Amino acid sequence: MNYASKLIPIVVLLALAAFPLTGADYYTGLAIKVMIYxxxxxxxQLLVGGAGLISLGHAAFFGIGAYCAALLSPExxxxxxxxxxxxxxxxxxxxxxxxxxxxxxxxxxxxxxxTLAFSQMAYYVFHDTDVGGGSDxxxxxxxxxxxxxxxxxxxxxxxxxxxxxxxxxxxLTWGFLAMLARSPFGAALTGIRLNEQRMRAAGYSTFxxxxxxxxxxxxxxxxAGFLYALKDGFVTPELMTWEQxxxxxxxxILGGVHRIGGAVLGSVTLILLQExxxxxxxxxxxxxxxxxxxxxxxxxxxxxxxxxxxxxSAQWRARRAARISPRSISVSGDLNV
Amino acid sequence: xxEAQLAARGxxxxxxxxxxxxxxxxxxxxxxxxxxxxxxxxxxxxxxxILSGELLASEGQVLMDGKDITAWPQPRRARHGLGRxxxxxxxxxxxxxxxxxRLAAQADQPQFWQWWRHAQHCSHSRDxxxxxxxxxxxxxxxxxPAGLLPHGHKRQLEIAMCLAGQPQVLLLDExxxxxxxxxxxxxxxxxxxxxxxxxxxxxxxxxxxxxANADLITVMVNGCVIARxxxxxxxxxxxxxxxxxxxGPCTH
Numbered sequence: 001m002n003y004a005s006k007l008i009p010i011v012v013l014l015a016l017a018a019f020p021l022t023g024a025d026y027y028t029g030l031a032i033k034v035m036i037y038x039x040x041x042x043x044x045q046l047l048v049g050g051a052g053l054i055s056l057g058h059a060a061f062f063g064i065g066a067y068c069a070a071l072l073s074p075e076x077x078x079x080x081x082x083x084x085x086x087x088x089x090x091x092x093x094x095x096x097x098x099x100x101x102x103x104x105x106x107x108x109x110x111x112x113x114x115t116l117a118f119s120q121m122a123y124y125v126f127h128d129t130d131v132g133g134g135s136d137x138x139x140x141x142x143x144x145x146x147x148x149x150x151x152x153x154x155x156x157x158x159x160x161x162x163x164x165x166x167x168x169x170x171x172l173t174w175g176f177l178a179m180l181a182r183s184p185f186g187a188a189l190t191g192i193r194l195n196e197q198r199m200r201a202a203g204y205s206t207f208x209x210x211x212x213x214x215x216x217x218x219x220x221x222x223x224a225g226f227l228y229a230l231k232d233g234f235v236t237p238e239l240m241t242w243e244q245x246x247x248x249x250x251x252x253i254l255g256g257v258h259r260i261g262g263a264v265l266g267s268v269t270l271i272l273l274q275e276x277x278x279x280x281x282x283x284x285x286x287x288x289x290x291x292x293x294x295x296x297x298x299x300x301x302x303x304x305x306x307x308x309x310x311x312x313s314a315q316w317r318a319r320r321a322a323r324i325s326p327r328s329i330s331v332s333g334d335l336n337v
Numbered sequence: 338x339x340e341a342q343l344a345a346r347g348x349x350x351x352x353x354x355x356x357x358x359x360x361x362x363x364x365x366x367x368x369x370x371x372x373x374x375x376x377x378x379x380x381x382x383x384x385x386x387i388l389s390g391e392l393l394a395s396e397g398q399v400l401m402d403g404k405d406i407t408a409w410p411q412p413r414r415a416r417h418g419l420g421r422x423x424x425x426x427x428x429x430x431x432x433x434x435x436x437x438x439r440l441a442a443q444a445d446q447p448q449f450w451q452w453w454r455h456a457q458h459c460s461h462s463r464d465x466x467x468x469x470x471x472x473x474x475x476x477x478x479x480x481x482p483a484g485l486l487p488h489g490h491k492r493q494l495e496i497a498m499c500l501a502g503q504p505q506v507l508l509l510d511e512x513x514x515x516x517x518x519x520x521x522x523x524x525x526x527x528x529x530x531x532x533x534x535x536x537x538x539x540x541x542x543x544x545x546x547x548x549a550n551a552d553l554i555t556v557m558v559n560g561c562v563i564a565r566x567x568x569x570x571x572x573x574x575x576x577x578x579x580x581x582x583x584x585g586p587c588t589h
Contacts (some may be wrong), residue, residue, distance in 0.1 A: 179453060180452050182456060182457070183448075183451065183452045183453065183454050183456055184443055184448040184451065184459060185447075185448070185451075187443065188443065190440075191429055191432075191440045194429040194430065194432065195427060195428065195429050195430075197423070197427055198428065198429065198498070199440075199444075200411045200415070201411065201415055201420070201421050201423075201427070202440070202441040202444045202498065202501075203415035203444035203502055204412055204444050204447065205410070205412040205413070206412070208449070212449075
């Protein structure tokens with residue numbers, strides 16, 4: 001490992017931390033949205049790219065994290081950050097434990113359907129009952145505060161502080177998942193993704209691995225949902241729809257399934273494309289049909305980048321190598337997928 | 338004779354109305370290469386799957402070192418020293434040959450909760466992987482992605498991965514399938530070395546290899562055992578000869 005590759009993350013992190021100083025409120029807000037979705041996509045990347053579990057119900061965890069924040073916050077004053085965060089994370093983890101034990105008994109397309117069913121279940125609980133204000137959603141009036149014996153190290157009501165808080169969460173999530181990926185646990189998850197039969201034959205009980213990964217992924221999605229609730233101060237059942245699950249899955253696929261950074265790249269790209277095609281200034285009246293242009297852009301990107309955005313450099317290298325020696329074989333991507 | 342490393346007692350398996358394995362018993366001992374032969378559909382693979390724990394027996398018991406392991410799931414049996422290879426190469430194609438073996442060796446010290454550790458720095462599994470690569474002659478391919486190995490080397494790798502778990506018993510399902518004569522020779526030589534320390538069950542269609550290398554042969558037809566004995570006895574057995582001509586004595 002050379003110095004450059006160690007320095008780049010630090011430089012990027014500092015640059016991002018300095019971003020609010022530009023004073024562009026709109027862009028700071030957009031950056032917060034991108035970072036929250038990046039955490040959300042990273043959490044799903046652990047399942048899809050790490051364990052090979054394709055979940056189409058990940059939005060349920062995002063929503064539960066958000067609802068925990070909104071429902072448990074007092075209406076007339078700021079709640080305690082530590083307790084609210086702990087409640088949101090453990091709430092999602094418990095829901096993941098219960099649904100995971102059942103969903104992980106299935107595999108492949110059935111797993112996709114079962115996770116979808118569980119997330120729809122959560123959606124309808126919040127949509128059709130009064131638990132969280134029904135389809136109108138629920139407000140969160142004050143961002144929670146961190147208070148240690150009366151001393152407040154930071155105030156999340158300050159937009160810059162909140163921005164830095166989200167950035168820190170993203171950096172910690174990314175770092176944690178990178179650590180997990182290279183650990184023996186992560187190596188075993190890779191084995192399960194590539195060939196579960198061989199892992200069992202080698203002596204791995206694969207179920208606890210998958211369940212643990214599922215719960216970690218869900219909890220981090222809950223963190224993203226928690227931050228999202230703080231961002232807008234408003235939570236609706238729409239956060240749990242299957243379109244939301246599909247969107248985050250698309251971010252992971254678009255970014256490149258087998259690289260952790262891919263999830264971040266995918267969420268940046270997708271959200272910026274959304275903003276771009278919704279822009280009246282650029283597209284005029286056509287901007288109201290932004291779904292169409294976004295869809296076409298996604299089709300083009302997926303078709304041109306089979307290994308995702310993060311696999312782009314490997315794809316170029318392979319192409320150049322193929323031009324030099326036509327018989328060389330590209331090994332990017334999974335041979336058994 | 339000493340206690341069998343692995344023993345099957347009256348194993349029966351039904352798939353609906355089909356009796357795939359019918360009351361089969363066999364013993365595997367260290368130092369003995371025990372081959373199971375039979376026509377297609379004789380129940381050989383079903384038998385291996387029952388011994389390895391991938392399928393449950395409808396009736397009968399599986400014993401390992403005298404301990405009843407019939408109800409144990411496959412991973413537990415594997416950790417207890419039961420290694421197996423598959424008819425179709427079952428490897429991690431995008432990982433390097435070395436990492437294939439390292440991951441297999443990691444199974445008995447999984448370090449499940451030690452998330453801060455670096456899997457590549459785990460000396461236990463690294464040493465074990467180096468050993469089995471040396472042993473199986475794959476040392477020079479250690480960095481090659483396993484999926485790019487030639488077919489014969491993939492079969493060798495699968496055996497290497499079994500060995501990485503330090504098994505007592507090896508269940509090998511057609512390890513010679515699709516191999517050229519030189520590769521066949523190399524694998525058989527390896528198996529001859531391995532049988533001193535491992536009890537080996539060999540399911541194989543290559544009759545020349547079986548008769549030249551096995552110490553004991555069990556012949557299965559339509560799920561039941563019709564003969565068992567040393568290669569010379571089996572060769573002379575009239576029942577076996579007629580079974581291989583398609584006139585099976587065991588009719589279900």
